[in-house]
Amino acid sequence: MALIDLRDVTKSYRRDQIEIPVLDGVTITVDGGDFLGLMGPSGSGKSTLLNLLAGIDRPTRGSIRIGEVEISRLSERALAGWRARHIGFIFQLYNLIPVLTAFENVELPLLLTSLSKKQRRDHVMTALGIVGLGDREKHYPRQLSGGQEQRVAIARAIVTDPTLLLADEPTGDLDAKSAGEVLTLLQRLNQEFKKTIVMVTHDPHAAERAARLLHLEKGTLVEQVKVGA
Amino acid sequence: MKFIGLILKSARRSKRRTLLTVISVAIAVFLFAALRAVLDGFNAGAEGSSSTRIVTQRSTSLIFSMPTSHAEQIRNTPGVQDLTWASWFGGIYKDPRNFFAQFAIEPESYLRIYPEILLTPDERKAFLDDRTGCIVGDGLAKVYGFKIGDKITLKVGIPTYGRQDFDFNVRGIYRSGGGSVDNQSMWFHWKYADERSVVKGQAGWYVMQIANPDHAAQVSAAIDQKFANSPYETKTETERAFQSSFVSMFGNLNLLLGSIGIAVVITTLFVAGNTMAMSVRERTTEIAVMRTLGFPSSTIFLLIAGEGLMMAILGGVVGAGLARAIVNPEFLNAGTFIPAVGVNGANMITGLGLSVLIGLLAGLIPATMASRLKIVDALRRAA
């Protein structure tokens, strides 16, 4: 059974009585352990699709099953709990909390668990170690480079050991070198730690790292290109 | 709790704003606690009052007087044991800002009916023997440095007492032995004032000792009955009621101070609420990120509300503490009409309660705003 089963998903926004279709009958399946790249022109609905997978937005029609759960049927509260357990989200602009240190940022999702302080510390240091920033735990976001910030954000995304990692243009704001590091990290997470990743990107270099590529055009999937893993 | 640290760090985000909120709440609580203390000071007089004393005044108001010829008629009313009278003098000591109460009293009977005016036998005798003698409260003496043997000159404040200045000899410094007598007043011989009065033989009010406190109402009614339909209709009431009417002579203080307090609190509520709403608006993306991480909206609500509550309580502690330190008789040491005003524990607790209320109310709208946020819209706005 596929890990993600997106069936005939439609999403439209209403603006002044006019329905603006964003996604139009999208069907995707993703197996566990896959690294899926999602490409397409601006406005094609990539972020919208990712947000639906993350359970922070709801489809207008269609079903989204992830693991055993049909998430479009969950209540707001249940959905929040589900996100905490199953989703690690990586944003283009890192979105670290500026008043919290790297450690505290990574610890944030663990505050929702019943882990003890000591256990939280172990988890955070492991995650920071994986992204290669074990020595930066006391740094605030403004004391870090863009690439380091994004790596802290990745540590925050993996610290709860989620089912699925979702990244929306994770290298969109980085220089080539930092982007390369972040992509290598995501690849490692996929290959060594068997994380399932869905990554939205504009960048062909980034897309190369994905095991599988999907193209979105005006809300529909137009081609599927298999890139050698 | 693990979220407390998060709240504290959030509050540190904009130090100036947090500080302003804390200060505004502190000021509100300070004013509130101080006003409560002042009101308590006034009410203490009424509460300490004797239940066997009743007071007759002109039905119109305290500032109109009655002939002393009423005395006999009142004395003959069944239930009345003893009688004295007094008048408000309203003189000016050097400068009108030096305000303290001065009363012209019928000395012997007054000291008899008010055993709470504590004097040594020598002082008492010296006062009774000197037609121009006066006694002053120890609180008042401390403020102006009055000593036994001093001369006090008062300018006339109310034209009925003529134009000439009054000279007094301080013959005693009294202490207060009960709530109905404050230690901030000056008492002197009624005869002295009467001699110079334009209209002779006038009393401001009569105080009667009655045999049975349970009969206060009947005795009062009987007295007022005697003067009904005369040009000098009277109003007789218990000392407690009289004390509060005395206060209301200076404007309805309770109401005035109460409305000032409420205005301050409401203003603070708006200031604090607006500041918090501003900081929530600035934090829109962060809140959306936390929601994405799986924070339920109820937790977001509690975090924001908790932040407001924490700032308000901090302000409350500071305000109540300052009120306690500043508004106390030792520190102020400038008592005038009000006997020993001081912020007590109850005033502080009321002030703290108020800060909790401000914190809860001010945080309500911002916290609701934050918890209702649509995640994708908030993230999109930031990108």
Ligand SMILES: Nc1ncnc2c1ncn2[C@@H]1O[C@H](COP(=O)(O)OP(=O)(O)OP(=O)(O)O)[C@@H](O)[C@H]1O
């Ligand atoms: N809340 C909304 N209200 C109205 N229209 C919206 C809303 N959210 C998204 N859209 C529209 O949906 C379309 C797809 O948006 P989306 O962000 O998914 O595109 P994208 O492929 O991620 O683009 P980009 O590469 O620029 O990030 C856009 O035309 C956008 O204007």
Ligand SMILES: [Mg+2]
């Ligand atoms: Mg996008």
